[in-house]
Amino acid sequence: MKTSIVRVELSGRSYDIYIASGAFDLAVSAAKDRLSRRNPVAFVSEENIWGKFVNFDNPDFENCAKIIVENGEGAKCFRNLERICRELAQRNVDRSGAVFAVGGGVVGDLAGFSAASYMRGIDFYQVPTTLLAMVDSSVGGKTGINIPEGKNLVGAFHQPKAVFIDTSFLKTLPAREFSAGMAEVIKYGLLGDKSFFGFLENLKEPLSASHPEIGNVIAHCCKMKAKIVSNDERETSKDGGRALLNLGHTFAHAIENTAGYGHYLHGEAVGLGMLLAARMSEKLGMLSEEETSRIRRILEIYDLPVKFREPISSDLLIEAGRRDKKAMSGKSRYVLMNGIGTSVVVPGIEESLAREIFETAMG
Ligand SMILES: NC(=O)c1ccc[n+]([C@@H]2O[C@H](COP(=O)([O-])OP(=O)(O)OC[C@H]3O[C@@H](n4cnc5c(N)ncnc54)[C@H](O)[C@@H]3O)[C@@H](O)[C@H]2O)c1
Ligand SMILES: O=C(O)C(=O)C[C@@H](O)[C@H](O)[C@H](O)COP(=O)(O)O
Numbered sequence: 001m002k003t004s005i006v007r008v009e010l011s012g013r014s015y016d017i018y019i020a021s022g023a024f025d026l027a028v029s030a031a032k033d034r035l036s037r038r039n040p041v042a043f044v045s046e047e048n049i050w051g052k053f054v055n056f057d058n059p060d061f062e063n064c065a066k067i068i069v070e071n072g073e074g075a076k077c078f079r080n081l082e083r084i085c086r087e088l089a090q091r092n093v094d095r096s097g098a099v100f101a102v103g104g105g106v107v108g109d110l111a112g113f114s115a116a117s118y119m120r121g122i123d124f125y126q127v128p129t130t131l132l133a134m135v136d137s138s139v140g141g142k143t144g145i146n147i148p149e150g151k152n153l154v155g156a157f158h159q160p161k162a163v164f165i166d167t168s169f170l171k172t173l174p175a176r177e178f179s180a181g182m183a184e185v186i187k188y189g190l191l192g193d194k195s196f197f198g199f200l201e202n203l204k205e206p207l208s209a210s211h212p213e214i215g216n217v218i219a220h221c222c223k224m225k226a227k228i229v230s231n232d233e234r235e236t237s238k239d240g241g242r243a244l245l246n247l248g249h250t251f252a253h254a255i256e257n258t259a260g261y262g263h264y265l266h267g268e269a270v271g272l273g274m275l276l277a278a279r280m281s282e283k284l285g286m287l288s289e290e291e292t293s294r295i296r297r298i299l300e301i302y303d304l305p306v307k308f309r310e311p312i313s314s315d316l317l318i319e320a321g322r323r324d325k326k327a328m329s330g331k332s333r334y335v336l337m338n339g340i341g342t343s344v345v346v347p348g349i350e351e352s353l354a355r356e357i358f359e360t361a362m363g
């Protein structure tokens, strides 16, 4: 097993991302190592994953807490945060304890936020099982839950101690979930790497779990994210910085919230959001019509939506968009493209323009 290691440099909070088919064994070793030092370990996972695709079925872990939440975006909620924290307390997990998040982005965000909150912060490890979690959500320390008013509106920055990416988990991932992950893969090309976008466009066979390039693509995305996060961990840079990872997300989070969490998968909403960001960029003279068409084409290759599946209220979309976390002093900020591969944060976009752009996806 050849393991790629990507380092996230954050001075005292630096950590490694291990990428390999079989990297799960490294997660098992890390958990055993903690137990050997009498540090409690708890696993957080999800009903569709635990015992089906992933199994810490090992006598060493017999006495560890295993907290299994329901499947889907709705699981990123206060009820599960409470459940996890209470179970950690009932199992006497102390400050030497650690949470292993085993699943997709939903489990990672929820378990990470639980680890950030419990006793004001205990260690946690990411063991991502979806493409989206491998290339994006397991890296960088954004953790959180949704509230009816908006996506990820409650959360914390809390970096994992390590990330173990076992690419063999992708074999069982449904095609729709693989495509959702591809939206975030494409995002890296659009936000900062024109040649990576070209590489994705020119692949003879679209990426899949068994594609020979899949491990390299995951490592490339992790490297890009690690660099961005190292330079601007808490998204405070005035020159874009980490906010560029939010390309398409002002639209996407409004769509997810308005349609009802889970109706569009996060990656599906991000794909559509990036097309809308392209149209807004084109309208502002930053992107050519041809570039917008290329973006639409690659989304279509991966069966990602390029318009709304059913009617949706633009008033509600606009209202949800007002609660985007990038807004400053009541003014929205959008991540747009100055050509493919060069994203920028653009302040002061009028709501009338956002409405016009949302309406291009109505029918
Ligand atoms: N923290 C971040 O930086 C960040 C980044 C991107 C996305 N996110 C968040 O991530 C979430 C989306 O994550 P997701 O797309 O991984 O969705 P998810 O966690 O809901 O997982 C998708 C589905 O795949 C199933 N599944 C997982 N692994 C599997 C496997 N190996 N085989 C078969 N089925 C499997 C799950 O049961 C689930 O039904 C959203 O809440 C989004 O906001 C966070
Ligand atoms: O890591 C980041 O920073 C990102 O923006 C990655 C996004 O793909 C991810 O969906 C993130 O959760 C969105 O962040 P938010 O701050 O808009 O909730």
Ligand SMILES: [Zn+2]
Pocket (backbone or CB within 6 Å): 136, 184, 249, 266, 270
């Ligand atoms: Zn995202």
